Amino acid sequence: MKRTKKSNIPQTQPDEQNADMVPPLEGDVADMVPTLDSGDADTVSLSDADMAAMMEVLEEEEASPALPVYRSAFMRAVTDLYSDSYLRLKKLVSLCVGFIVLGVLVLAYLSHVQIDGGSVGLYRTLDVLFYVFCGLLLPAAGAVGGLIYVSLARKKVWLSRFRKSKLNRRVRTFDVVLAILIGIFCILCIYPIIYVVAGSFNQGADYAIGGVWILPRVFTFENYRVVLEDTDFWRSYGVTIARTVVGTATALVFTAIVAYAMSRPNLKFRRVFYWINIFTMFFSGGLVPYFLIIRSIGLFDSFWVYIIPGLYSVYNMIVLQSGFRSISPDIHDAAMIDGAGEFRIFWQIYMPLSKPVLATIVLWVAVGHWNSYFDTMIYTSSEELQSLQYFLLKAIQTSSMTEGMPPEMMERLSPQTLALAAIILSIIPVFCFFPLVRKNFASGIMVGSLKG
């Protein structure tokens, strides 16, 4: 085990002249530990992936020299590089501390802001809660201190086993400037959302004065209450959910069926089918003939106008088809020999095997359904079929949400804050699904690279 020996050379050993021609084995180990000293605030905390990579290295090194001996069993457990008890501990502590700090911040804000219709009792409760959370800050600080101590101990163990990576870069001015610039762009991207949250919790009449930018000035839940009681809002919400679910499911199945057939080399007239499909990508009839077709086949102003025209898209078909082609033809042959028909092979073998690609298509189609409003504008005329986005657009552009309200309510509410509250309510589902999107992102990139 040459590697073991090499990697245990103490830090102090001068091998500067070796630095340029890093021996391959050392470089290997160094590669496995990319986050160490890479400029993060807490250097020793490792992500799960790094842990896994590290474990792989370690598995070959069972016979390496003994760990430094710690007195308590607890310290031994958390500084053990093999087990994930440290990660679990860290997660727990950061969750609790995060909760407490967030609570303190929110309450510090709430107990000092004017609350619309707030009573003395409410203010007092908030004050008490604020002090309780401030009291909780002490144990939280203790926990953070303990965590830092543990991570320092881990770092020591770590350094006794691995050399510092030579491939890690030094942080330069360029890096800092770059990080700051990109950070500014991120803030610009996300600021509109912050603005909406602030506005939606602000009292309408107060908002109309202007100047609500980051935090609400007069706090209230009234906007949300009014929006949640609005039947038009809920109806359009229902329409959008229905069209997203039904539309995505049907489009996926329909497109996948065609894509499977197109991916089979034994499809008759394949070239004909191919060009029939491709031609539509190059040349289209335009908006008005399409609209007239929709009218004359009776889809105008029916719910199905959201579903049927979206059943199929050539672009998604091509992506799915390449996904199917990446499955080994041997699987197809084996299933054939076992007596399965083409449709069965498609449904029971190819579909489950191409989940990542399918997930990406689902993502595209579902986002498209959730976000579109132009089709509501063109193809429907009745209020019952209004999609959520169109409802929101109307609420923002024409202040339609306060129509027909009694004047005493109009004094306190403004159409803008109501629209902002409706916007937040419409974003919530996207927010809930966003982590899923992030998870499938790797596959998304994969499919994305297909285009190239």
Add this chain to the structure above:
Amino acid sequence: MAKENELLFDETCAVSADVAEAAPAGSVAQKKERKKRKRWSMNDWVLLAMASLSVVFLAIFAYAPLYGLILAFKDGDGWLNISHAISQADWCGFENFEAFFSDPDFGNIILNTLGLNLLQLAINFPLPILFAVLTAELISNRYKKFVQTVTFFPHFISWAVYGGIFLSLFALDTGLPALLQKWGITGDKVDILGGPEYFWPIIIITSLLKGMGWGSVIYVAAIAAIPQELYEAAKMDGANRFHKIMYITIPSIAPTITLFFILSVSGLLNNGIEHLLVFQNTSNIERSEVLDTYIYKYGIPDFRYSYATAIGLIKSLVALFLLVSSNWVCKKISGKGIY
């Protein structure tokens, strides 16, 4: 994962190559085989039925509208039933086209359509590439992930909502204009939403904020696929960071850039109508009216079907011409096109 990625990638390249090259070479063998067994098996029929679904769909939703293009040469304004309009309306030759070219708004519309799109091509096309290259240079992986998450998020929000938020951000009395006046930057409140001269900047900036993160995805993927050995070798040869970007990263993602360039050039007459309609209003119409909105306005609410169809036909033809020619140019320059 990486291997799978490569596989998929190869396969796609193979799709076009397959159709273009393999077919003539294999045609002799195919003919022989066809003669050998004339009867099709059940599975052939099943596959044919599956593929025919697309033909049925496209016949209705893509080819029937092509037939509807006849309307462009007929005086069919105001007819509700397309088959009646096509069969019964009078022929009028190129009158619809002439009417459009002599429209007083014609110059403005073309200027806006091309101006907005060329600006987008000049700003919104290269910036995602730059963004992808720069994010790849970030040291901390965790920060990189954070940046990606945050910049993606706006993509998943509709234009109705994201644009709507800007409508209230730029509102005259409560939004940015009031703030600028308070700080003394502008003397009077500037009507950002109403002023025609602000419409183009609004469109460019909002589409950057919403689309830059997502637009860079493809380039991020392309950069991730570059083998690390190239960078290490370059480092040994004494390349600094900018050398590495200029001589490794950019050339490696050049094919992807070419492809997306062709696609954006062919969309030169398309403006995101869902985007524009949010910000368009009667006071900025002079700078905000583009072909897409014009077609919509005359075609759907005004029932001037033939007129709008004629304009749509011009647009489709120009788009086809742009696609073919930009593909031809790219083939000449880099030896690779999209078909």
